[in-house]
Amino acid sequence: MATRKAMLIDIKLCIGCLSCETACKQLHGFSTDPEPTLSDTAFTVVESRGGKFVRKVCLHCEEPACSSACPVGAISKSGLGPVVYNADKCIGCRYCMLACPYSVPRYQWTKLAPFVKKCDLCAERIKAGGQPACTEACPVQASIFGNRDELMAAAWKRIRSDSSYVPRIYGLEEAGGASVFFVSDIPFENLGFKPAPTGNQPMPTLTASALGDSPKVVIMGGTILSALYWVTQRRREVALAEAEETDAPNKISDERS
Amino acid sequence: MVARIKSALTLWRVIVAIIFGAGIYATYVRFLVGFRASTNLSDQMPWGLWVGLGTLCGIGLSAAGFGISAAVYLLGMERYRPILRASILISFLGYMTVCVGYLYEIGLPWRFWHPIVMWNRASVLFDVCVCIMTYTTVLTFEFAPAVIEKLPWKRLRETILHFHRKILIGVVLAGVLLSSMHQSYLGGLYLIARGKVHPLWYSQYMHAMFYLSAIPAGLALVVMAIYLSMRSLNVHIDFSILSDCGRMIQLLLIVFVFFRVLDLVANGAWGYAFQRTSEAGYFWLEMALLPAIPIFLLSHQSVRSNPERLYWSCAIVVAGFMVNRLNVSINALQSAMGTHYVPKWTELASSVLVIAAGVIAFRYAVIHLDIFPKLPKAGAKPFTRWMSNGGLPAQA
Numbered sequence: 177m178a179t180r181k182a183m184l185i186d187i188k189l190c191i192g193c194l195s196c197e198t199a200c201k202q203l204h205g206f207s208t209d210p211e212p213t214l215s216d217t218a219f220t221v222v223e224s225r226g227g228k229f230v231r232k233v234c235l236h237c238e239e240p241a242c243s244s245a246c247p248v249g250a251i252s253k254s255g256l257g258p259v260v261y262n263a264d265k266c267i268g269c270r271y272c273m274l275a276c277p278y279s280v281p282r283y284q285w286t287k288l289a290p291f292v293k294k295c296d297l298c299a300e301r302i303k304a305g306g307q308p309a310c311t312e313a314c315p316v317q318a319s320i321f322g323n324r325d326e327l328m329a330a331a332w333k334r335i336r337s338d339s340s341y342v343p344r345i346y347g348l349e350e351a352g353g354a355s356v357f358f359v360s361d362i363p364f365e366n367l368g369f370k371p372a373p374t375g376n377q378p379m380p381t382l383t384a385s386a387l388g389d390s391p392k393v394v395i396m397g398g399t400i401l402s403a404l405y406w407v408t409q410r411r412r413e414v415a416l417a418e419a420e421e422t423d424a425p426n427k428i429s430d431e432r433s
Numbered sequence: 434m435v436a437r438i439k440s441a442l443t444l445w446r447v448i449v450a451i452i453f454g455a456g457i458y459a460t461y462v463r464f465l466v467g468f469r470a471s472t473n474l475s476d477q478m479p480w481g482l483w484v485g486l487g488t489l490c491g492i493g494l495s496a497a498g499f500g501i502s503a504a505v506y507l508l509g510m511e512r513y514r515p516i517l518r519a520s521i522l523i524s525f526l527g528y529m530t531v532c533v534g535y536l537y538e539i540g541l542p543w544r545f546w547h548p549i550v551m552w553n554r555a556s557v558l559f560d561v562c563v564c565i566m567t568y569t570t571v572l573t574f575e576f577a578p579a580v581i582e583k584l585p586w587k588r589l590r591e592t593i594l595h596f597h598r599k600i601l602i603g604v605v606l607a608g609v610l611l612s613s614m615h616q617s618y619l620g621g622l623y624l625i626a627r628g629k630v631h632p633l634w635y636s637q638y639m640h641a642m643f644y645l646s647a648i649p650a651g652l653a654l655v656v657m658a659i660y661l662s663m664r665s666l667n668v669h670i671d672f673s674i675l676s677d678c679g680r681m682i683q684l685l686l687i688v689f690v691f692f693r694v695l696d697l698v699a700n701g702a703w704g705y706a707f708q709r710t711s712e713a714g715y716f717w718l719e720m721a722l723l724p725a726i727p728i729f730l731l732s733h734q735s736v737r738s739n740p741e742r743l744y745w746s747c748a749i750v751v752a753g754f755m756v757n758r759l760n761v762s763i764n765a766l767q768s769a770m771g772t773h774y775v776p777k778w779t780e781l782a783s784s785v786l787v788i789a790a791g792v793i794a795f796r797y798a799v800i801h802l803d804i805f806p807k808l809p810k811a812g813a814k815p816f817t818r819w820m821s822n823g824g825l826p827a828q829a
Contacts, residue, residue: 196494215476241625245673247559248551255527256463267547270479275625279770282476283540290540334709373628383557386621386640390560390614402508405602 180355181257181302182322183311184331185231187360189318189365189411190343192229194222199313203298216282219295220310226366231319232308234259234280234295235347236355241379245275250292257324257355258297266291277373297355324355331359354379443780449789459779463537471779477772478639478737485762487534487787489619489766490755491527492565496651498524498572499612502805506605512677515806518579520655522798525572526791532569533787555791557621564615566730571608575601578803587655617644623761632702633716638692639761646723649685652678653727653747658795659805660744666796676737682750685730690724712824715756715764722753739805 194210197220200405201208206217213232214221220233236259243251251272268290273281280336284290302321306312311321320327328348335341340361347354349388351372360367374382463471474481501520504510536542548562578597584590620643623630636642656678662668697703706713727750736742767773798804 178523218608244553244555245558245625246553247556247562248547249553250551265547265551266541267544267559269538270540271556271622273476274623274629277628279477279629283468283479285474285476286467288465290468339810341673370628379625379627380555382624382627382637383555383621385637386618386624387555387557387560394610397613398606401503401609403608405507405606408507410511 179256181297181321182236182324182327182355182357183233183308183322184322184327184357184359185233186318186320186334186359187228187362188231188338190229190231191316191318192222192224193315195313195315196231196310196319197221199309200295203309214280214282214294216284216293219293223368226362228360228362228367230367232280232358234297235278235350236295236297237351237379238353238355239279239351239378239380241275241277241351242272242281244383245271247271249296254299256302258299258302259355260296260299261292261294263291268292268368275368275379278378292318311428322347327357331357334359349376352376449793452782452785452789455778455782456789459782460537460786462779463783464542468540471777471783473774473777473780475772475774477770478766478774480762481774482759482763482776482784483534483538483603485642485759485781486755486781487538487722487784488531489758489762491531491534491784492616492619493647493754493758493789494651494654494751495524495531496612496616496647497655498527498575498651499568500648500651501607501655502575503607503609506602507609513674516655516659516674516678518576518804519659519799521572521575521657522579522795522804523655524651525569525576526794526798528565528569528572529794530787530791531565533790534784537787552739555616557624561618561622564611566612566619568608568615571604571611574604575608579798579804583802587796588780613644616647617641619643619759626766629766629769630701630761631705631712631768632760633697633712634765636696636700638696638700642689642693642696645689646754646757649682650723652682652685653750653754656682656747657744658738659752660747662799662805663740668799668801668807672738672740675740675743679731679737679743679746682747683728684729686724686728686750690720690728693724710768712764712768719753719756719760722749724753725756727753 197210197218200207200220201218204217211218211221213223220231222229222231224230236253236257237255240253240259243249243253244432246266247269248265248267250262252260252262254260268283270281270283270292272292273279273283273304281292281294283292298306298310301308309322311319314320320330322330328345331345335343335345336342338361340400342360342363344359346354346358346360346364346369351374353376358364358369373379459471468474473482473485497520501513501517505514505517536545539545548559549566554558574597578594581590581593581597617640619640621640623635623639624637627635630639656675659668659670661674663670697706706716727746730736730742730749731745736746763774
C-alpha cells in the first residue's frame with residue numbers, strides 16, 4: 177500500500193496572508209476574490225476567529241461519513257489519503273453534505289447540471305509525487321504536507337518543544353482520525369472547532385448497526401410471517417373440513433327424503 | 434358559450450387549474466433554470482421540503498398498503514378485505530409520487546438509474562433507493578389485477594390472473610419485509626447526522642420511531658381517502674371496518690408514543706422539551722397532533738362510529754405525522770446548521786402538483802376500476818352509505 181499522506185495546519189504560525197486560498201483558486205481556475213466561507217469556488221478559506229486565522233478545508237477522514245453515505249459510491253478514500261469525488265457517478269442527492277460532520281461539501285446550486293465540490297487534497301498532484309497547491313504556496317510553513325506518520329511526529333515535536341501549544345492534535349482521533357491535522361496555541365473550542373459527534377468513533381458506525389440488522393430482520397421477519405401465514409391457512413382448512421363434516425349428515429338425509 | 438364555460442367552472446376545477454398552472458411553472462423553473470431559482474436550499478440546508486414532504490411524508494403515508502395486505506393475506510383478517518384494494522391503490526400512487534419527486538430532488542435526474550448499477554451497501558440511502566424501487570414493483574404487481582380484470586380478452590385475462598394468484602403470497606411477504614426495511618431506513622437516513630439533528634429527534638433508534646409512526650399514519654390516510662370516496666364518489670362500504678381502523682390507529686399510536694417517550698427519557702433529551710426554543714415548540718405541536726389528541730379522540734366510541742368525526746381525527750393524525758417528518762428533516766437541523774430555511778413557493782407548488790396528480794389518479798381509478806366491493810343495490814340513498822353490508826368480501 178502506498179504511504180499515507182497528510183496535511184498539517186499550524187494555527188499558531190498562520191499569518192492570514194490567504195496565499196493558500198489564492199493558490200487553490202488559481203489551480204482550479206476560479207476568480208481569486210476571497211470568499212467568507214467555503215463555497216463551490218472556494219475549497220479552502222482562512223477564517224478569522226478569536227484573533228487567530230483558522231483554515232477551513234476538507235479533513236479527509238480516515239473513514240469518511242460522506243463516502244459511507246453516498247448511495248452510488250461516488251466518494252472514496254484513496255490509498256494515498258485524499259477523499260476523492262467521482263463526478264461521473266454522482267446523482268446529486270446531496271446526502272454527503274448532510275452526512276459530513278464538518279459540513280464541508282458544497283453544491284453548485286446555480287448550475288443546471290450541478291455537482292458536489294470540495295477539496296481533494298490535489299489528489300492528481302500527489303499521485304505524481306507533488307504536493308497540494310495550498311501547502312506549496314504557504315510562505316510560513318503553517319500548512320505543510322508529508323507522510324501521515326512523519327507529520328504526526330512533527331506535530332507532536334512542535335507541541336513538545338513549545339509549551340504555548342495546546343497539547344492536542346485536532347484530527348488525529350476525531351471521528352476515527354483524519355488526514356488533515358491542526359495544532360494551535362489557543363484551545364480548539366475557542367476557535368470554533370466542534371468535538372466530533374461520535375468522539376473517536378468513525379462516523380459510519382452510526383449507521384452500521386442499523387444496516388447490519390437488515391439481514392437478521394429479513395430472515396427473522398420472513399420466518400415469522402411465513403409461520404403466521406401457515407397458521408392462517410391451516411385454520412382455514414380446519415374450518416372448511418369442519419363445515420363439511422357438519423354438512424355431511426344433512427346431505428345424506430336430504431338424499432333419503 | 435359563456436354560460437357553458439361558467440357552468441363548467443366549479444370551485445374544485447378552479448383550484449385544480451391553479452395547482453397545475455403553478456406546479457407546471459415550478460417544474461419549468463426547476464428543470465430549465467435550476468435549483469437556485471426554484472428552491473431556497475443551500476449548502477447549510479441541502480435537503481428541504483422535497484425530501485421532508487415529498488419523500489418522508491409520501492412514503493410514510495403510503496404505509497397502509499403493506500399493513501392491510503399483511504393483515505388480510507398473512508394474518509387472515511378477512512374483515513379488512515373490502516378496503517384492501519383501496520389501500521394498495523393509495524400506496525401505489527403514493528410511491529409513484531415519490532418516484533416522480535425523486536427526479537425533482539436529485540441534481541442530475543437523468544442519472545436516476547445509477548443506484549441500480551452502482552452499489553454502496555454502507556449507504557442507508559442506497560438501501561432506501563433499492564427498497565423503494567423494488568417495493569414500487571411489488572405494489573404494481575399487487576394492484577395489477579384491478580387493471581387486468583378489465584381486459585377484454587378472456588383467455589389472456591384468466592391466464593394472467595391464474596399466474597398472479599400462484600405467486601401472490603410470496604410477493605406480499607416480500608413486500609411486507611421491504612416496507613418494514615425502508616420505512617425505518619428513512620429515519621435511518623438521519624442517523625449519520627448526529628450532532629446536526631436536534632436531540633429531541635435524534636436517537637440511535639430513529640429508524641424504529643419512523644417505522645412505528647408510519648403505520649398508524651398510513652392507516653389514517655386510507656380512512657380519510659375512503660371517507661372522501663364515500664362522500665363524493667358514491668362508494669358504499671361497511672363503515673364498521675373504518676371504525677375498527679380507528680381503534681387500530683389509536684392502539685398503534687399508543688405503542689408509538691410509549692416508545693417515543695421511553696427513547697427521549699433514555700437519551701436524556703426530555704429536558705430540551707421544556708426549554709424556550711422553537712424546537713421545543715415544534716416538538717409539542719407534534720406531540721399534540723400525532724399522538725395526544727387523536728388517542729384521546731379515538732378512545733370515544735362516539736368518535737369512531739361517526740364518519741365525520743373519525744375523518745377529522747384521522748386528519749389530525751396525518752397532520753401530526755407531517756409535522757413530525759418536517760421537524761426531523763427541516764426544523765431539527767436549522768440551529769446546528771446555523772441557517773433558517775423557508776421553502777420557496779415553487780418548491781411547495783411542485784410538490785403539490787405531484788400530490789394532486791396522485792389524488793386525481795385515485796379518483797379516476799375508483800370511478801373506472803373495481804376498487805371497492807360492488808354492492809347489490811346501486812344508487813342507494815345517502816344515509817344508507819354508512820350501513821353495514823354484512824362485511825361482504827371484495828374480490829381482490
